[in-house]
Amino acid sequence: MxxxxxxxxxxxxxxxxxxxxxxxxxxxxxxxxxxxxxxxxxxxxxxxxxxxxxxxxxxxxxxxxxxxxxxxxxxxxxxxxxxxxxxxxxxxxxxxxxxxxxxxxxxxxxxxxxxxxxxxxxxxxxxxxxxxxxxxxxxxxxxxxxxxxxxxxxxxxxxxxxxxxxxxxxxxxxxxxxxxxxxxxxxxxxxxxxxxxxxxxxxxxxxxxxxxxxxxxxxxxxxxxxxxxxYPTERKPETVEPLLANKVIAIAKDAAFSFIYDTNVLALTSLGARCVFFSPLNDTHLPAADALWLPGGYPELHAQALSENHSILSEIRAFHQRNKPILAECGGLLYSLDSLTDLDGQTFPLLGILEGQGAMRGKRGCQGMQTACLPQGEVRAHAHHRSLSENTPEPIGYGRRQRHPAPGEPIFQNKGLTASYLHLYFPSNLEAIGKVFSTVEGREC
Missing domain, CATH: 3.40.50.300 (P-loop containing nucleotide triphosphate hydrolases)
Structure with missing residues (x-):
C-alpha cells in the first residue's frame, strides 16, 4: 500500500x-x-x-x-x-x-x-x-x-x-x-x-x-x-513513447461492432494516435486512415446488411491489399472471413481478407482469459464467443490460457491483418499495441 x-x-x-x-x-x-x-x-x-x-x-x-x-x-x-x-x-x-x-x-x-x-x-x-x-x-x-x-x-x-x-x-x-x-x-x-x-x-x-x-x-x-x-501507487507512471504519433486509426463502431473498451481508445491516443469512427453498416466510404480496428460485436445479427454494403467492403479489401495494419477481434474476425452463416442458417459473403468461413453455434462457445502471444509482444486478452471459423489458414500462434495447458484461440496474420477471436486489453502492453497498428511491410501468414 x-x-x-x-x-x-x-x-x-x-x-x-x-x-x-x-x-x-x-x-x-x-x-x-x-x-x-x-x-x-x-x-x-x-x-x-x-x-x-x-x-x-x-x-x-x-x-x-x-x-x-x-x-x-x-x-x-x-x-x-x-x-x-x-x-x-x-x-x-x-x-x-x-x-x-x-x-x-x-x-x-x-x-x-x-x-x-x-x-x-x-x-x-x-x-x-x-x-x-x-x-x-x-x-x-x-x-x-x-x-x-x-x-x-x-x-x-x-x-x-x-x-x-x-x-x-x-x-x-x-x-x-x-x-x-x-x-x-x-x-x-x-x-x-x-x-x-x-x-x-x-x-x-x-x-x-x-x-x-x-x-x-x-x-x-x-x-x-x-x-x-x-491510495495512489508510489511508482511514477512510465513515459509512453508515441509509437502512433500522427497516425489516424479508424475504428468500426455501430450496432454490429461495439465491443470497445474506452480504455483501449485512450491507450491509442496515449500512443499519439487520432481515433475516428466509421460504420461498416451505414457508411459508404472509409475515413482517411493509417490503420483499421474491427472490434467485436454482433455481426451475425447484421450479416445481410454488412454483406450488401459493397462499397465499404471494397474499400476495406483495397486497404488490406495496400498492406495497411488492420486489427480484427472476434466479430471483426468473422467479418474478415469469406462468409458468415447466421443463427437462422443463412450464409452471407463478407470481406474475404482472411480465408475461411464463420458460423454461429447457438449456445456452444468459448470464454476465458488468455494471453495473446503476438510477434509484437504479449497482450492480455479474453475470449467470449459462440461461433466457429473453419478452413482458415495456419495460425501464426495461439493464445495462452490463464489456467489450462491446451492451446487457446488461434491468431492469424496476413499482410497487415492481425485477426483472432481474442479481445485485446491494450493497456497491458502499449508497446506491442503500437507495433500492431504500425505499418509492417511484407507481413504474411
Missing part, C-alpha cells in the same frame, strides 16, 4: 454466490437511486465485459470502466480507483460470476482494496438455507469485509423474515426485494442487450428499480456507506 495521503470515499462491492443472481440489476438500481439524490456515482465492473458497463453507465450517468488485476495489473486498478475517489461521492463495483470464482476473484479484488462486499442472492425456493449460504460466503476467508445480504426475488415478507431471523447479527439483511419482471434487464445470446438499442426502455427500468429498492422492508442498503481509504 502507498504511504501517500489517501482519498476517502464511500464504496460497496456487489458480489454473489453465482451468476444470474441479479447483481447488474441491483447495481444499476443503486446507481440510479443515489444519482437521483444528487450524488456522483462511479461504477466499475470486474473482469472483461462490454455489455454490463453500457447498462451501468446509463444508470449512473458516469463512465464505467473494467477492473481486473490480471488483465490490467494491480497498480492500474489501484490508480483507477484512487482517481475515481477524487471526483465521486460513491464508488460501486459489480463483481463477476461467484464471489470466489476466477483468478483473481471478486473477493481478491475487494480484499486488496478494502471494499466492503454486499452479497446478492436469488432466494427463490429457499429460506434459512439462503442464510446458511451467505454465512458460508462471509466466513470462508478472513480477509474480506462483508456488509450484509441482499435477498433478491423474495416471495413475501414472511419469506424475508425467515431469512432475516436465520442470519447471524454480524451479517444483516440489507434489503429484501420482491420478484418484479418489469425491472428485468433485456438479454440476448452473449449477455445483456446493448444499452443504445433499448435506451428508453432502460430508463423506465432504472427508475422502477430505484423505487423497487425503496419499497424493501429492509432499508440498510440505502443507508450511506462508510468511506474507505483509496
Amino acid at each position: 502507498s504511504s501517500a495521503d489517501p482519498i476517502y470515499c464511500p464504496a460497496l462491492f456487489l458480489t454473489a454466490p453465482a451468476s444470474n443472481q441479479g447483481k447488474t440489476t441491483i447495481t444499476a438500481a443503486l446507481a440510479r437511486y443515489f444519482s437521483q439524490q444528487g450524488k456522483v456515482v462511479r461504477v466499475f465492473k470486474t473482469g472483461p465485459d462490454y455489455l454490463d458497463p453500457q447498462i451501468l453507465a446509463q444508470a449512473s450517468g458516469q463512465p464505467v470502466e473494467q477492473l481486473d488485476m490480471w488483465m490490467a495489473g494491480e497498480e492500474y486498478c489501484q490508480n483507477t480507483l484512487y482517481e475515481a475517489a477524487q471526483c465521486s461521492d460513491l464508488i460501486l463495483v459489480e463483481g463477476a460470476m461467484g464471489m470466489f470464482d476466477g483468478e483473481p476473484s471478486s473477493a481478491d479484488l475487494a480484499a486488496r482494496f478494502g471494499i466492503p462486499l454486499v452479497i446478492v442472492m436469488d432466494v427463490k425456493g429457499m429460506a434459512q438455507t439462503a442464510a446458511a449460504i451467505a454465512h458460508g460466503l462471509a466466513t470462508y476467508r478472513d480477509d474480506v469485509l462483508i456488509a450484509g445480504l441482499i435477498a433478491n426475488c423474495c416471495g413475501s415478507e414472511r419469506h424475508a423474515e425467515l431469512i432475516r431471523d436465520a442470519l447471524p447479527e454480524s451479517l444483516p439483511l440489507l434489503s429484501s426485494l420482491k420478484r418484479d419482471e418489469e425491472i428485468r434487464l433485456p438479454e440476448r445470446h452473449l449477455g445483456l442487450v446493448q444499452a443504445n438499442e433499448v435506451k428508453s426502455e432502460l430508463e423506465e427500468c432504472f427508475n422502477k428499480a430505484s423505487q423497487w429498492l425503496q419499497n424493501s422492508q429492509d432499508t440498510g442498503l440505502l443507508e450511506w456507506p462508510n468511506a474507505i481509504a483509496f
Whole structure:
C-alpha cells in the first residue's frame, strides 16, 4: 500500500454466490437511486465485459470502466480507483460470476482494496438455507469485509423474515426485494442487450428499480456507506513513447461492432494516435486512415446488411491489399472471413481478407482469459464467443490460457491483418499495441 495521503470515499462491492443472481440489476438500481439524490456515482465492473458497463453507465450517468488485476495489473486498478475517489461521492463495483470464482476473484479484488462486499442472492425456493449460504460466503476467508445480504426475488415478507431471523447479527439483511419482471434487464445470446438499442426502455427500468429498492422492508442498503481509504501507487507512471504519433486509426463502431473498451481508445491516443469512427453498416466510404480496428460485436445479427454494403467492403479489401495494419477481434474476425452463416442458417459473403468461413453455434462457445502471444509482444486478452471459423489458414500462434495447458484461440496474420477471436486489453502492453497498428511491410501468414 502507498504511504501517500489517501482519498476517502464511500464504496460497496456487489458480489454473489453465482451468476444470474441479479447483481447488474441491483447495481444499476443503486446507481440510479443515489444519482437521483444528487450524488456522483462511479461504477466499475470486474473482469472483461462490454455489455454490463453500457447498462451501468446509463444508470449512473458516469463512465464505467473494467477492473481486473490480471488483465490490467494491480497498480492500474489501484490508480483507477484512487482517481475515481477524487471526483465521486460513491464508488460501486459489480463483481463477476461467484464471489470466489476466477483468478483473481471478486473477493481478491475487494480484499486488496478494502471494499466492503454486499452479497446478492436469488432466494427463490429457499429460506434459512439462503442464510446458511451467505454465512458460508462471509466466513470462508478472513480477509474480506462483508456488509450484509441482499435477498433478491423474495416471495413475501414472511419469506424475508425467515431469512432475516436465520442470519447471524454480524451479517444483516440489507434489503429484501420482491420478484418484479418489469425491472428485468433485456438479454440476448452473449449477455445483456446493448444499452443504445433499448435506451428508453432502460430508463423506465432504472427508475422502477430505484423505487423497487425503496419499497424493501429492509432499508440498510440505502443507508450511506462508510468511506474507505483509496491510495495512489508510489511508482511514477512510465513515459509512453508515441509509437502512433500522427497516425489516424479508424475504428468500426455501430450496432454490429461495439465491443470497445474506452480504455483501449485512450491507450491509442496515449500512443499519439487520432481515433475516428466509421460504420461498416451505414457508411459508404472509409475515413482517411493509417490503420483499421474491427472490434467485436454482433455481426451475425447484421450479416445481410454488412454483406450488401459493397462499397465499404471494397474499400476495406483495397486497404488490406495496400498492406495497411488492420486489427480484427472476434466479430471483426468473422467479418474478415469469406462468409458468415447466421443463427437462422443463412450464409452471407463478407470481406474475404482472411480465408475461411464463420458460423454461429447457438449456445456452444468459448470464454476465458488468455494471453495473446503476438510477434509484437504479449497482450492480455479474453475470449467470449459462440461461433466457429473453419478452413482458415495456419495460425501464426495461439493464445495462452490463464489456467489450462491446451492451446487457446488461434491468431492469424496476413499482410497487415492481425485477426483472432481474442479481445485485446491494450493497456497491458502499449508497446506491442503500437507495433500492431504500425505499418509492417511484407507481413504474411
